Amino acid sequence: xxxxxxxxxxxxxxxxxxxxxxxxxxxxxxxxxxxxxxxxxxxxxxxxxxxxxxxxxxxxxxxxxxxxxxxxxxxxxxxxxxxxxxxxxxxxxxxxxxxxxx
Numbered sequence: 001x002x003x004x005x006x007x008x009x010x011x012x013x014x015x016x017x018x019x020x021x022x023x024x025x026x027x028x029x030x031x032x033x034x035x036x037x038x039x040x041x042x043x044x045x046x047x048x049x050x051x052x053x054x055x056x057x058x059x060x061x062x063x064x065x066x067x068x069x070x071x072x073x074x075x076x077x078x079x080x081x082x083x084x085x086x087x088x089x090x091x092x093x094x095x096x097x098x099x100x101x102x
Contacts, residue, residue, distance in 0.1 A: 004057060004073035005030040009046075009080050010039060010087075015054075017073040022054035030054065030078065041095035045080060045087040050099025 004017050005028065013032045015022040021033040025044035036042060036051050044051065061067035080087065094102055 001071060002055065002057075003028050004054070005078055006073060006075055007077045008032040008035055009078050010035040012077070012079070017068055018056050018059070019054070020056070023051040024054045025049040025051055039084075039091070040087070041091045042099065043091040043094045045082055045090055048090070048094050048102050050102070 002024070005015070007013060007015055008022075008031045009029060010031050011034075013035075015030060015032060019032075023031050023033055023036045025047055026049055027044070027047050029044050029046045031040065031044075031051065033053075040051075042050050057068045057071070057073070058066070059068045061070060065071070082090070
């Protein structure tokens, strides 16, 4: 089950569970679409992978136990441990390599 983190790790923008602009990597690192495009060049600053739109967890329970109400989103905010300069250099080093080849 995806953790559904509540914020962009780069700019700290709120990303509620139904946010259509949330992006995740395969490790569930979470960023807003604006930061992924403008600052990260589709390079996760933590793992080097690419991003995909984060799915929206159904608010309504269509199957027993499977809904946002039964399995809520995380409230723990995550922040990057790298400086913006380190992130920019890392993104530059990988941005021209397709995510499937990183």
